[in-house]
Amino acid sequence: MRASEGLCKLAKHFRDLPLAIKFSLLTALILATTLGLSSGYLIERQQQLVEHQLQGKAESLGRFFALIAPETLLAYDFSTLDDYISEITAREDVLFALVVDREDRPLTTHVDATKRLMAAASQGAPQEMLRIREALAQRGDVMLMDFGIAHRGDALGRLFIAVDLLPSMNETRRIALRQGFWYLGAILLLSLLIYFVFRVNVLRPVQALMHGARRVAAGDFEQPVQNPARDELGQLTATFNDMMSRIHQEREELRKLSRAVEQSPASVVITDTEGAIEYVNPPFVRITGYRPDEVLGENLRILKSGQTPVEVYEDLWQTLKRGEIWTGELCNRKKDGELYWENATIAPIKDDNGVTTHFIAIKEDISLRKDYEQRLFQQANFDPLTSLPNRALALDRLEQAIHKAKRDGDAVAVLFLDLDNFKHINDTLDHASGDALLKHVAVALAETLREGDTLARLGGDEFLLVIDEYDDGKAAEALSQKIIQALSQPVAVGGESLRVSCSIGITVYPSDGEDPAILLKNADSAMYQAKAEGRGTYRFFTPSFNQAMAKRLKTENQLHGALERQEFEVFYQPIVDAMSGEVVAAEALLRWRNEELGGNVPPDHFIPLAEEIGEINSIGGFVLRQAIQQMAQWRQRFDAPLCIAINLSARQFANGGIVAEVERALREEGLPAEALELEITERLLLNESHGCAAQLAQLRAMGVKLSIDDFGTGYSALGYLKEYPLDTLKVDRSFVEGINAGDSECNLIRAIIAMAEGLDMEVIAEGVETESQAQSLRKMGANYLQGYLFARPMPAGEFEAYLTARAGGRKPQS
Numbered sequence: 011m012r013a014s015e016g017l018c019k020l021a022k023h024f025r026d027l028p029l030a031i032k033f034s035l036l037t038a039l040i041l042a043t044t045l046g047l048s049s050g051y052l053i054e055r056q057q058q059l060v061e062h063q064l065q066g067k068a069e070s071l072g073r074f075f076a077l078i079a080p081e082t083l084l085a086y087d088f089s090t091l092d093d094y095i096s097e098i099t100a101r102e103d104v105l106f107a108l109v110v111d112r113e114d115r116p117l118t119t120h121v122d123a124t125k126r127l128m129a130a131a132s133q134g135a136p137q138e139m140l141r142i143r144e145a146l147a148q149r150g151d152v153m154l155m156d157f158g159i160a161h162r163g164d165a166l167g168r169l170f171i172a173v174d175l176l177p178s179m180n181e182t183r184r185i186a187l188r189q190g191f192w193y194l195g196a197i198l199l200l201s202l203l204i205y206f207v208f209r210v211n212v213l214r215p216v217q218a219l220m221h222g223a224r225r226v227a228a229g230d231f232e233q234p235v236q237n238p239a240r241d242e243l244g245q246l247t248a249t250f251n252d253m254m255s256r257i258h259q260e261r262e263e264l265r266k267l268s269r270a271v272e273q274s275p276a277s278v279v280i281t282d283t284e285g286a287i288e289y290v291n292p293p294f295v296r297i298t299g300y301r302p303d304e305v306l307g308e309n310l311r312i313l314k315s316g317q318t319p320v321e322v323y324e325d326l327w328q329t330l331k332r333g334e335i336w337t338g339e340l341c342n343r344k345k346d347g348e349l350y351w352e353n354a355t356i357a358p359i360k361d362d363n364g365v366t367t368h369f370i371a372i373k374e375d376i377s378l379r380k381d382y383e384q385r386l387f388q389q390a391n392f393d394p395l396t397s398l399p400n401r402a403l404a405l406d407r408l409e410q411a412i413h414k415a416k417r418d419g420d421a422v423a424v425l426f427l428d429l430d431n432f433k434h435i436n437d438t439l440d441h442a443s444g445d446a447l448l449k450h451v452a453v454a455l456a457e458t459l460r461e462g463d464t465l466a467r468l469g470g471d472e473f474l475l476v477i478d479e480y481d482d483g484k485a486a487e488a489l490s491q492k493i494i495q496a497l498s499q500p501v502a503v504g505g506e507s508l509r510v511s512c513s514i515g516i517t518v519y520p521s522d523g524e525d526p527a528i529l530l531k532n533a534d535s536a537m538y539q540a541k542a543e544g545r546g547t548y549r550f551f552t553p554s555f556n557q558a559m560a561k562r563l564k565t566e567n568q569l570h571g572a573l574e575r576q577e578f579e580v581f582y583q584p585i586v587d588a589m590s591g592e593v594v595a596a597e598a599l600l601r602w603r604n605e606e607l608g609g610n611v612p613p614d615h616f617i618p619l620a621e622e623i624g625e626i627n628s629i630g631g632f633v634l635r636q637a638i639q640q641m642a643q644w645r646q647r648f649d650a651p652l653c654i655a656i657n658l659s660a661r662q663f664a665n666g667g668i669v670a671e672v673e674r675a676l677r678e679e680g681l682p683a684e685a686l687e688l689e690i691t692e693r694l695l696l697n698e699s700h701g702c703a704a705q706l707a708q709l710r711a712m713g714v715k716l717s718i719d720d721f722g723t724g725y726s727a728l729g730y731l732k733e734y735p736l737d738t739l740k741v742d743r744s745f746v747e748g749i750n751a752g753d754s755e756c757n758l759i760r761a762i763i764a765m766a767e768g769l770d771m772e773v774i775a776e777g778v779e780t781e782s783q784a785q786s787l788r789k790m791g792a793n794y795l796q797g798y799l800f801a802r803p804m805p806a807g808e809f810e811a812y813l814t815a816r817a818g819g820r821k822p823q824s
Contacts, residue, residue, distance in 0.1 A: 037204050091118045098171060105152060106172035108143055112165050116140060143170055151176040219250055226254055277352075279371040280359075285310045288368070297375050299345035310371070315349050317341035326356065333358050333366060339376070351380040393467040395445055396452035404466030404474045408526040411464070411478050412519055422519040423480040425490065426533035427455070429471035429497075430511040430545040443503045450503070451510065454496045458489065474530070480518065490514045490548035511546035513537050522551050538562075562619070568604050569616055569625055573632055577604055580636045581803035584812065585655065585774060585796045588788050593816055595653035595687065597796065598637035599803045600629065617659075626659045633657075635675050640806050642681040648813055655687040657719060663702045669709055676712075683713030687738065691719055703734065710735035717774070721762065739766045741792070743777020749786050756786065763791045 091109055095118045098107040109117045146152045153173040159166045222235040234251040271278050277294035281287050287305050295301060298313065305312065318341045329336040335357040343349055352373040359368040391403035399407060411422045429451065436444035448471065455465050455473060464476035477489070497510045515536025523529045536551040543549065572578060578600060585595040602611045620626045634656055641654035662668050676683055688709065690702075710716060717738035745759055759775075766773045775787045778797030787795060801812055 037201055103173050103177070104171060105174045106142060106146055106170070108140075108170045109159070109167055110170070111167040114140075114168075117167065143172070146172040151179060215247060219247060222250060222254065226257065274372075276372050276374045279310065279373070281310055281369050281371070283366055283369065285369070294373075297344070297350065298342075304345075313342040315341050315343035317349060330356060330358055330366075330369060333360070333364075340373075350375055350377040352376060396449055396467050398452055398456075398473075399464065399466040401466065401468045401474075404464060404468065404476070405526045405530065407464040407466070408474075408476050408529065411476050412524065412526065414478065415519060418479075420478070421480040421521075422529075423475075423477040423486045424517050424519070424529045424533045425475035425477070425486065425493075425548075426515040426517075426530070426537040427473040427475065427493065427512050428514075428537050428541070430513055430541070432471035432510075435508065439503070439506065443506075447501065447503045447508065447510065450501050451497060454499075455493060458492050458496055474533070486516050486518075486550075487548070490516065494546065494548070513540035513545050514548035515540055515551065516548060517551040565607060565611065565616060566619055566623055568606050569620055569623065572602060572604065573625075573628055578602055578629065578632060579805060580633055580640070581805055582637075582640075582809040583796060583803040584801050584809070584816075585653075585794050586800050588775075588784070588792050588795050593652070593813060594794065595655055596641070596809065597655040597689075597803075598633055598657075600633050601803070621659055621661055624661070626661050627665070630659055630662045631671060634671065635679075638675045638681050638686065639679045641685060642679040644810065644813065645681070645685065647810075648817065650817075651685070653685045653687055653715070654681075655689055655717065657689045660691065660702075663705055666705065669705050669712075672709060672714065673712060684715065687715040687717050689717045689719040689740065692721065706734055736769070736771055738772045738774055741773060741775045743797075746775055746777040746783055746787070746797070747779075749783050750780075756790070759787070759792075760790050767791065 095107045095109065098104055107118070111117055143154070146154050151174070153175055155171050155173070157169040157171070159169060218235045222233075225233065234254065235247050271291050274291060275293060277297050278289070278291040279287060279294060280289040287308055287310060290300075290302055290305055298305075300312075322338060322340070326336045326338065335355065337353075337355045340352050340354050341349055342352055353376045354371055354373040356369055356371045358366040359370055361367050391400060392398065393400050408422070408424065414420070415422045432444070432447075435447065448467070451471075451473070452465070452467065455475070459465055459475065460477075462478055464474075466474045466476075468474050475489075477486070480486070493514065494512060497512055500507045500509055502508075515533045515538070517523070517529050517532035517536060519529055522532050532551040536549045539552070540547050540549040579602075581599045581601050582596040583599055584593045585597060586592060587594050600613060600617070602613075602616055603609060604611055617626070620629055637654050637656050641652060644650075645652050658668065672686070672688070675681075676686065690706075706716060715737040716735060717740055718736055719740050720742045721739050739762065741759055741762055745762075749756055749759070763773050772793040773791070774794040774796060775792045776796040778784050778787065778795045778799045780799060783797075784795055784799055804812065
């Protein structure tokens with residue numbers, strides 16, 4: 011046990027020694043072992059050589075003695091034998107010589123007393139000589155040889171010679187010891203030489219490689235290992251430097267990649283093939299609110315919100331299992347429960363054998379974009395005021411309903427709804443009140459519909475209803491009546507209690523059409539038919555009214571560009587003094603002739619349409635300039651204080667430029683302001699949204715006269731008359747026509763004239779066609795008369811001729 015423990019300690023100490031010492035010790039041990047083995051072999055060989063030489067010498071003596079001894083033995087000449095033996099023993103290497111007869115009895119007794127092995131017995135004692143021989147035969151440093159003595163074949167005796175090997179052995183040992191010392195010195199020098207050579211050529215490069223490896227382990231790749239040698243270690247060093255350089259480059263690439271991943275604006279997640287999270291970058295932490303220690307080892311399912319369809323996840327995993335890249339959008343949930351949208355790209359990470367070992371997900375938070383898209387979708391598809399679908403989405407819903415009905419063999423009803431007199435309500439109150447009313451209407455309409463039906467606002471006061479699985483006309487009628495009844499209930503808007511009526515047009519798929527645009531147009535046509543027949547009702551689409559709408563559309567198309575094509579002409583109708591009958595003024599009336607529409611188009615057909623499509627401003631400006639220019643010429647030619655009356659649309663006050671336009675036209679044509687009378691409607695006085703009161707005051711301050719046209723036919727607000735600087739009030743032709751019908755119409759006209767006189771306003775009665783009507787109006791106090799009784803509206807040339815004739819044949823001034 012102690013020996014084994016010692017060997018273990020020795021082996022441990024040896025293991026801890028420096029490599030150069032280990033190598034030198036092993037080299038010395040090998041050389042020493044080799045020396046020992048070779049020295050033993052050399053000593054043995056030297057000994058064998060000496061013994062062989064001594065043996066040869068002894069054999070020579072023995073053979074020589076055997077030749078000469080028989081004569082002596084035959085004569086038993088013992089003294090001669092002793093002489094021979096004395097000569098043999100006198101040799102330095104011979105310790106002992108003895109001759110015995112055939113019975114092994116000693117015949118000689120001579121022993122050299124100087125020999126170191128001489129027996130203590132008295133010289134010549136036969137038995138003692140035999141014991142010496144036997145004792146010498148057992149010694150390892152003595153070589154005992156015997157030789158037979160014979161004469162003619164007869165054995166006479168034997169000769170024993172003992173050769174001393176010790177001197178030669180000692181000499182051999184001295185030689186071996188001397189050579190051993192030389193060998194040991196040579197081994198020591200050789201070991202030291204090997205040590206230094208190994209240290210310089212092996213150990214130092216190895217240590218340099220070791221220090222280089224430590225620097226690499228510590229992250230230092232800047233200093234390459236120096237070794238200029240071209241041997242194997244030099245090649246190893248060069249390989250190490252190349253490897254270090256590649257590792258450094260790869261490390262830098264990995265560092266760049268790591269920094270890119272860490273600092274990427276997108277969140278990066280690495281999972282195993284089962285979805286367990288192994289890495290997340292800072293953006294993931296910032297976006298989700300989870301710390302890395304909270305998600306590492308967890309499955310990526312912790313982010314699921316339940317809002318992403320299952321089919322998306324099935325497609326995701328099927329794609330990844332095929333080793334392909336999946337890209338899509340996911341709705342996930344943050345740590346605090348907030349939902350967010352991500353645009354995710356998930357790809358498999360494969361090893362060198364193409365086996366998927368991990369998945370990497372690069373995800374971008376697109377919540378803001380989705381919110382923006384949702385707002386854009388809302389803005390693009392929904393009305394911002396009522397949050398109802400707009401025209402685009404309504405048509406899409408209608409198209410879907412048609413596809414479904416076509417597949418199931420059902421019908422679809424389309425209801426086009428328009429509020430009656432909404433513009434009047436909007437102008438009377440304000441736009442905020444109008445918006446509030448529209449919101450109320452949207453809520454009331456939604457409450458009348460079934461779930462699944464579509465309600466949309468097309469714009470303004472127009473709404474669209476799409477009824478799926480439509481049965482028959484009775485259902486549409488019942489719904490229309492329900493809508494009309496719901497909207498007729500009083501609603502408080504802008505401090506006023508209002509009742510709203512509506513007109514509804516109904517069309518049905520597939521009987522009235524199969525295209526959404528056609529159905530919408532048909533429903534719109536039916537709605538206009540309902541308005542034309544008294545409002546507050548509903549009508550089904552009929553082809554005849556559709557033809558009327560087609561004509562309206564054609565009129566609208568022709569109205570665009572009519573001014574550029576010079577299709578408009580200003581006609582003039584005289585206004586006469588009720589008492590004297592003299593022409594005091596003319597009203598400018600617009601006429602339109604268009605061959606595509608069959609010639610002359612009545613004003614009541616195109617002027618409301620021009621107001622609706624926004625052409626009235628340019629057309630009104632044309633009439634204003636043309637009439638002022640013409641009247642300026644007539645006043646100069648006839649030297650008469652004639653006036654010109656021109657109708658203005660409420661839309662001409664909307665842009666605030668009417669005052670400047672009138673002032674510029676008067677100045678350019680040289681017409682006095684008092685020669686111009688502008689006719690406006692009651693509705694304009696009630697519309698404060700255009701700032702008409704201020705504009706009317708400016709016009710009146712210029713000297714322009716102001717007249718109320720068609721008084722009493724609309725929403726008359728008598729209280730407004732005294733607040734505006736009005737000069738003239740025109741009694742509508744509908745009242746004049748009823749003068750002969752009874753006293754009620756006469757009393758109404760008398761009241762209007764009396765009111766005008768009380769407000770210091772003059773009265774013009776229009777539509778006078780008979781002399782009796784003229785006489786009645788004169789008696790009632792009308793100031794001026796206008797109508798077919800005096801003249802129809804006529805072009806400028808005819809009117810000028812008319813003025814010439816009324817002047818008694820006088821020619822106008824040139």
